[in-house]
Amino acid sequence: MHMNKSLQELADYLDGKVIGDPSVLVSGLASLDDAREGEITFLANPRYAAKVASTKASAVVLPPGADGHGKNVIETANPYLAFAKLLTLFHVRSPKPQGVMPGAFVGANVALGADVTVYPGATVLDGSKLGDRVVIYPGAVVYQGVTIGDDVTIHANTVIRERCIIGNRVIIHSGVVIGSDGFGYAPDGEQWFKIPQVGIVIIEDDVEVGANCTIDRAALEVTRIGKGTKIDNLVQIAHNCQIGENCMIVAQVGIAGSTKIGKHVTFAGQSAVVGHLTIGDNSMIGAKSGVACNLPAGSLVSGIPAYDHRQWLKTSAIVPKLPEMKKTLGTLEKRIADLENLLNSKK
Incomplete structure (x- = not known):
């Protein structure tokens, strides 16, 4: 079933705030890379923030303070949760009882x-x-x-x-x-x-x-x-x-x-x-x-x-070094033995 929602309607649904044109219509959602005009996308991971500037989406769901690069934005504290709610809104339908x-x-x-x-x-x-x-x-x-x-x-x-x-x-x-x-x-x-x-x-x-x-x-x-x-x-x-x-x-x-x-x-x-x-x-x-x-x-x-x-992380970091440490320990043992023999020979 095709559905169009204004950005303001979606913001109300998400308990978010519109920055931009609240009358923009949205008919679906997609990733930052794949979104097209008429769709909304979201940024949950800051490492992908640069993609907001190049996305073709009509709107982006962003955390407070994120750079919208001039896009229409819904600001919400939890964009990943907003993504889940939008997926539910646009795609989940109860089957007709049989x-x-x-x-x-x-x-x-x-x-x-x-x-x-x-x-x-x-x-x-x-x-x-x-x-x-x-x-x-x-x-x-x-x-x-x-x-x-x-x-x-x-x-x-x-x-x-x-x-x-x-x-x-x-x-x-x-x-x-x-x-x-x-x-x-x-x-x-x-x-x-x-x-x-x-x-x-x-x-x-x-x-x-x-x-x-x-x-x-x-x-x-x-x-x-x-x-x-x-x-x-x-x-x-x-x-x-x-x-x-x-x-x-x-x-x-x-x-x-x-x-x-x-x-x-x-x-x-x-x-x-x-x-x-x-x-x-x-x-x-x-x-x-x-x-x-x-x-x-x-x-x-x-x-x-x-x-x-x-503690497990520290221990795990040591494990790959054990062969080298064993070799070093063997060398030290030999050197100590040589020193002991030298000292004993001078008595």
Whole structure:
């Protein structure tokens, strides 16, 4: 759908300030390099500031005080956030509700909210509850007794196991498994006896789960993903974990069982945590790091095992020099030995 907005309308939408002609019409957005007349662009990284002068865009979103080079400008404190909001405004449309489409299976005693779409090949088993404007794409399977809130999107080939609870405005990407059995076994001689996993997973409001993630159900109670948390692709969260609000968990992270994560914790790619730990609010775990002990709030760690990031940077800078240092040490050892022999010979 084609849309034209005046610069003033966009500034109001972004809670920004117009510098230039507020009546200029904008029909879309693009990068500084690719924008054309009629489009708006943005500057989030100061290193590209020179491109503002040469862009062909009709307007630029800039931080306060940046040089607009005579362009029409919307000034806002966070241009990158403005970019995300403009993308949403110009490109994101809610799909028209389709109801339960032919080829979908909906079991007995399923409660369907208003404007639900269940695509062909999707399955919703007995006793589940779907809120308003839920969309379930082909191949997705919702087990018995699942509760799904409003405005939830479940992409193709996702599995949500029995009795799990999904909050409002949750996005679950393709191939996700929520509520698979936790990895729990009791030793029985040389064999292993499976511990039944009878708990559930609760996904709170405004969570996004990337493709092919696995979130295991609790052994007895709840594995919980806190409100607003964003999970990238290929993440494993084990049983009984408690993930706080607004965390950022990047691809290939592994979080072992019964770990408690505070609010606004960031896990960089391929980092991991051993089980039964507590990680405090606002901590940051560097890429490929392995956390093996509790971390207080505000920690910034890297390495295997993970320790203070600043110290890790210093240590990492030394590692490439170790062969040269070893050679120097060997030379010094030889010289000391020669001096000792010389002194001994004069006694």
